[in-house]
Structure formats: C-alpha cells, structure tokens
Amino acid sequence: MAATTAPSTPTPALTFPRPIFAAVAPHPFLQAHLSASKPSKAPLRANTRTAHEFRRVGVNTGSLTHCNGSTVVRLGNTSAVCGVRAEILREEDVQGTTDYASSPDSSDDELEREREEISTLRLLVPNVELSTGSTPAHIPGSAPTSFAQTLITRVCSLLLSTSLVRLSDLRILYTPPSNPEDPDADPTPQLKGYWVLYIDIFYISIDGNVFDAAWLAVLAALKNSVIPRAFWDEDLETILCDDDPKEAHALTLRGLPIPSTFAMFEGKREWNESGEDDHEVDWVLSDPDAFEESVCRERVCVVVDCSSGKKGTKDGIVRRVEKSGGGVVDRETMKGLVKRAVDRWAEVEKAINGKP
Amino acid sequence: MAPEAVLSHLNRADGSATYTHNGYCIIGAVNGPIEVLRRDEIPEEATVEVNVRPAVGVGSPKERHLETLLHNTLRSIILTRSIPRTLVQITLQVRSLPDEESSTGVSTSLTLLPHLLHTALLALLSALIPLSTTVTAVLIALHSTKDSKAPAQLVSPTANELLRAKPIRSVHVFAFSGEGKMLLNESDGAFSYEEWDEAAESAEEVCCKKDGGVGLGEGMEVDGREGQNLEDWLRNVVRTKVAYEQRWKSAK
Numbered sequence: 001m002a003a004t005t006a007p008s009t010p011t012p013a014l015t016f017p018r019p020i021f022a023a024v025a026p027h028p029f030l031q032a033h034l035s036a037s038k039p040s041k042a043p044l045r046a047n048t049r050t051a052h053e054f055r056r057v058g059v060n061t062g063s064l065t066h067c068n069g070s071t072v073v074r075l076g077n078t079s080a081v082c083g084v085r086a087e088i089l090r091e092e093d094v095q096g097t098t099d100y101a102s103s104p105d106s107s108d109d110e111l112e113r114e115r116e117e118i119s120t121l122r123l124l125v126p127n128v129e130l131s132t133g134s135t136p137a138h139i140p141g142s143a144p145t146s147f148a149q150t151l152i153t154r155v156c157s158l159l160l161s162t163s164l165v166r167l168s169d170l171r172i173l174y175t176p177p178s179n180p181e182d183p184d185a186d187p188t189p190q191l192k193g194y195w196v197l198y199i200d201i202f203y204i205s206i207d208g209n210v211f212d213a214a215w216l217a218v219l220a221a222l223k224n225s226v227i228p229r230a231f232w233d234e235d236l237e238t239i240l241c242d243d244d245p246k247e248a249h250a251l252t253l254r255g256l257p258i259p260s261t262f263a264m265f266e267g268k269r270e271w272n273e274s275g276e277d278d279h280e281v282d283w284v285l286s287d288p289d290a291f292e293e294s295v296c297r298e299r300v301c302v303v304v305d306c307s308s309g310k311k312g313t314k315d316g317i318v319r320r321v322e323k324s325g326g327g328v329v330d331r332e333t334m335k336g337l338v339k340r341a342v343d344r345w346a347e348v349e350k351a352i353n354g355k356p
Numbered sequence: 357m358a359p360e361a362v363l364s365h366l367n368r369a370d371g372s373a374t375y376t377h378n379g380y381c382i383i384g385a386v387n388g389p390i391e392v393l394r395r396d397e398i399p400e401e402a403t404v405e406v407n408v409r410p411a412v413g414v415g416s417p418k419e420r421h422l423e424t425l426l427h428n429t430l431r432s433i434i435l436t437r438s439i440p441r442t443l444v445q446i447t448l449q450v451r452s453l454p455d456e457e458s459s460t461g462v463s464t465s466l467t468l469l470p471h472l473l474h475t476a477l478l479a480l481l482s483a484l485i486p487l488s489t490t491v492t493a494v495l496i497a498l499h500s501t502k503d504s505k506a507p508a509q510l511v512s513p514t515a516n517e518l519l520r521a522k523p524i525r526s527v528h529v530f531a532f533s534g535e536g537k538m539l540l541n542e543s544d545g546a547f548s549y550e551e552w553d554e555a556a557e558s559a560e561e562v563c564c565k566k567d568g569g570v571g572l573g574e575g576m577e578v579d580g581r582e583g584q585n586l587e588d589w590l591r592n593v594v595r596t597k598v599a600y601e602q603r604w605k606s607a608k
Binding site: 152157298326327331 | 417418420421423424425428429431432461463465522523525528533535537538539540541542543544545546547548549550551552553556557
C-alpha cells in the first residue's frame with residue numbers, strides 16, 4: 001500500500017504499516033487505494049467497498065418498550081436509535097385561534113396549509129443526541145454542538161418539506177351527537193387537541209453518513225408508530241386515550257423519501273509520480289465513512305422518493321438536494337448522483353419494509 | 357434592482373460590509389487573520405468561524421445550519437493554507453427582513469442564504485483575506501402555472517413575488533465560483549432532475565455568464581449597461597472601493 005509514497009528504489013525506512021500510513025497521511029492513503037488497483041477491476045476504497053457501493057442497511061423495529069414507535073438503524077459502524085413518543089397538546093393550550101378545515105384533498109395548497117400548521121404548532125419535535133464515546137470528535141457533557149444542531153435542522157426541515165406525517169393523523173377530533181345549531185344537519189367535528197410527536201435520535205456510534213442514518217431511523221420509527229385512539233369525553237371534559245391496542249392507529253406516511261449521501265474525494269496530482277497523467281482525478285464516494293469524511297470536503301445529499309413508481313429524470317421524484325464544500329460536482333455529475341440515489345432507494349425500501 | 361453594498365464602514369473590524377437587496381439588509385464583519393484558540397487551531401490551515409445573528413432573538417438551530425453551510429462554502433474559497441494557525445472570524449448580523457418574509461411558505465433559511473453569502477464575501481474582500489475565487493449566489497423558485505404543465509421560474513424573487521406565486525413547488529439556492537463551478541446548492545420541494553438542471557442553468561447565467569446572459573431582473577442597470585450579471589456587479593463594487601481608496605494616488 002505504501003508504494004505510492006515511497007520512491008521506486010527499495011528503501012525499507014520509508015514504508016509504513018497500513019494503519020500508520022492512514023494516520024500520518026490520510027489523503028494519499030485513500031488516493032493510493034483508489035488509484036492502485038488494476039484497470040480491469042473497479043478501484044476499491046480503504047474500506048473495501050467500490051466507489052459506488054453503499055453500506056447495507058440494517059433496520060430493527062420496535063426495540064424500545066415505552067415508545068409509540070422505535071427503530072435501531074445500522075449503516076456499517078454507524079448506528080442510531082430512534083424513538084417516537086406521542087403526547088397530547090390540548091386545544092386550549094394552543095396559542096391563537098386555528099382555523100380548522102377538514103378538506104381531505106391533497107392539493108399543493110392544502111399541503112402547504114398543513115405544513116404551516118405543523119410547523120407553527122411544532123407538532124413534530126426531532127432531537128439528536130450523541131452518546132459518550134460515539135465519535136472521538138464529540139466531547140461529552142457540553143451543550144449540543146453545532147454539528148448536532150445542524151443535523152436537527154436538516155431532519156426537521158425535511159420532515160416538513162416532504163409533508164411526511166399527515167395532519168389528519170395528529171388531530172384529535174370530536175363529533176358531537178347532534179348539531180347544536182341545526183338539529184337536522186349532520187354534526188360537524190370539533191378539534192379538541194393534537195398529538196405531538198417527539199422524535200429522539202440517539203447515536204450509539206458514528207462512522208460517517210450521520211444524516212442518512214438519522215433519517216432512515218426516523219422514517220422507520222414513524223412507519224412503525226402506533227398512536228392510541230384518543231377521544232373527547234364529554235362528561236369529564238377532557239381527552240382520554242383508549243387502552244385497547246386494537247383501537248390504536250398506525251401513522252400513514254406520505255411517500256418514502258430516502259436520502260443518499262456522497263462525498264467527493266479530490267485527487268491531488270502531487271503524489272502522482274507518473275508525470276504524463278496530468279489530469280485531476282476526482283472520485284464520488286457513496287455513503288462515506290468517518291475516515292473518508294475526514295479527507296473529503298464536498299458533500300452532496302440527494303433525497304429521492306420513488307414510491308409513485310416513476311424513476312425517470314423527468315419525473316418529480318427529487319425531494320431535496322444539498323451540496324456544499326466544493327465545486328467538483330457539476331450539473332452532469334449530479335445526473336449520475338440522482339440515478340445512484342434512485343437505485344439506492346429500491347435497496348433501502350426493501351430494508352425498511354422488512355423484506356429480505 | 358441590483359443589490360446595494362457599502363464596504364469597510366465599521367472602523368473597528370478588519371473588514372466589513374452592509375448589503376441590501378430585496379428588503380434584506382445584512383451587516384457583515386470580518387476579523388482576521390487573528391490568533392486562534394488552542395483547541396480550534398489547525399496546524400496547516402486557518403480556522404474559519406462563521407456567526408450568524410438573526411434579526412429577532414438569539415440564534416437557534418436554524419442559524420447553526422446556515423453557519424455550517426456558509427462555513428463549508430467559505431472554507432473552500434479562502435486560501436486557508438496560506439494563513440495557517442490563524443482564525444478568520446466572520447460575523448453576520450441580519451438587520452432587517454422583508455415584511456412578507458414569514459408568510460411566503462418557503463423555508464426562510466433558503467431565502468436568506470444567498471444574501472448571507474454575498475455579505476460574507478464582500479466583508480472578506482474588505483478585510484483583504486486571501487481568496488482563491490469569488491462566489492455569487494441566487495435563489496430560484498419554481499411555481500406551477502395554470503396554463504402550462506411545466507413550472508415557471510422566478511429568478512431572485514422578492515418576498516412579495518413569492519407570496520403572490522403561491523404555491524411554490526420547489527426552491528433552489530445555487531452559488532457559483534468566479535470560474536463557474538457550482539460551490540453550493542440547496543434545493544427543497546418536489547422536482548425532477550430536468551427542472552433542477554434548468555434552474556441550475558438559469559442560476560449560472562445570472563451569476564457568471566459572460567456576454568448576453570440574462571440579467572438579474574428587468575431594471576438592472578448600472579453605469580448604463582443592461583443585462584449585468586452578479587459577477588459584474590461584484591466587480592463593480594470592488595472597483596468603486598479600490599477607486600475610492602486610490603483617489604489620492606490617482607489625483608494629479
């Protein structure tokens with residue numbers, strides 16, 4: 001492995017064992033990996049994956065007892081636990097008046113109104129916690145780092161912009177036995193409260209690609225969340241919950257948006273001793289691990305939702321693109337990344353829906 | 357309307373800029389290169405620190421997210437290796453937002469992001485921090501129209517335009533370097549790759565297309581030249597600043 005740093009003459013003093021090479025010169029180490037293999041074979045990264053290869057997703061649902069829904073998601077050595085807990089927000093505790101409209105259509109207008117209601121009432125509350133020792137970069141006992149806060153913001157805004165959770169699942173309605181104004185007309189349902197979903201993400205260990213792990217954990221946990229039947233009791237004038245698990249309802253999510261994160265590894269020419277091969281080489285690494293993230297500056301995250309069955313470039317399947325840190329990915333490269341994200345979607349969909 | 361910029365007006369900071377565009381007003385200050393805390397010191401590079409202060413209240417996770425995006429973008433254009441073991445501190449204070457800002461239904465961090473980037477760049481230029489390139493950014497909103505199936509583009513819309521074009525299908529923020537490389541992209545909503553590609557193309561034209569590019573808005577006219585792109589605008593701002601500083605030297 002160390003052949004690229006050492007000159008061609010055999011000088012044993014300049015060859016390092018693999019872990020030391022990786023620690024001393026991480027960038028040349030990865031470049032040596034990616035450019036060393038034979039042209040017939042696809043180049044392998046330091047973690048023995050090819051550049052396009054994602055890690056396998058492991059999803060384990062319902063692992064926590066005292067949650068409405070929970071999952072443990074593993075992406076290689078990154079593992080995250082997500083627990084969803086539903087709590088009741090009473091209507092009288094809601095600030096201001098809320099116009100309650102029960103139109104069930106899902107036009108753009110309606111979605112936007114729902115999004116506004118969920119965001120102003122804060123019905124979805126994600127939180128991220130890094131456990132002690134999950135990553136060397138995290139110092140325990142301090143306030144949430146900007147890393148964690150950024151992650152919360154990204155999860156929260158994706159939850160809102162994809163309208164993943166239906167407002168109708170979160171509303172607690174009460175239909176009076178008769179209409180007080182007009183006894184002949186059908187009674188109109190009244191809004192008595194909301195369910196607030198507290199979504200906590202806890203990292204057991206971090207080995208790169210935290211956002212994908214967080215989002216998959218949230219997605220799988222919400223998919224498996226069961227909310228007890230809540231009803232308004234007229235005599236007690238309060239909201240009660242049904243104890244019978246058969247009466248509880250599962251959340252019906254809108255679509256299945258799945259993120260794929262890529263890191264751009266910019267090859268440097270200084271280490272290429274060949275001379276003639278003077279063009280810059282860059283690699284787009286799917287699902288980077290912590291070591292690769294430390295040497296790659298540019299990240300791209302593409303969120304796609306192919307649950308409608310379409311997969312072409314003309315179909316509106318992209319939910320979000322986030323790219324920052326460098327200028328390697330241009331419009332043409334992005335096309336390939338969207339395709340890779342679509343392929344990844346099918347793979348992850350199987351894991352989340354529990355198919356082998 | 358072209359953005360307005362005032363450079364080097366805070367005399368206690370190493371560099372500063374106030375930027376006003378479409379009802380957004382942001383003050384940026386840069387201190388650097390200064391001494392860095394031992395904990396943040398990087399042996400071969402300068403540390404870049406970005407602080408974003410909102411117009412109302414104290415910073416929230418939303419501001420941390422913006423800071424992370426700005427940090428990643430600015431770190432890629434500042435020549436951090438030429439000023440190792442120092443700190444470049446960028447503080448951005450949002451002074452005012454347009455009145456309709458909160459009711460547009462579009463993520464407020466996306467609408468603010470291009471303006472923050474421009475302010476930060478101008479402040480860095482004013483502080484004479486070594487940069488490898490410039491950066492210009494633009495917001496593009498796609499909204500559905502009644503007559504055609506394809507969504508219509510709004511290039512650098514004001515908050516009022518966004519409000520009237522409701523519902524917005526997707527919003528895109530693009531930032532391009534001086535050489536036309538895409539440095540940052542944040543897209544949100546539901547869209548196809550083709551729509552994204554078209555949005556990226558128009559953003560590139562607004563930011564850095566030479567000759568015959570589409571200008572920013574209709575009435576954009578500086579020095580009598582129409583169809584000016586953001587990079588020309590940036591050059592113009594810097595030219596004015598340098599001309600002002602050299603006025604004694606050039607006076608005969």
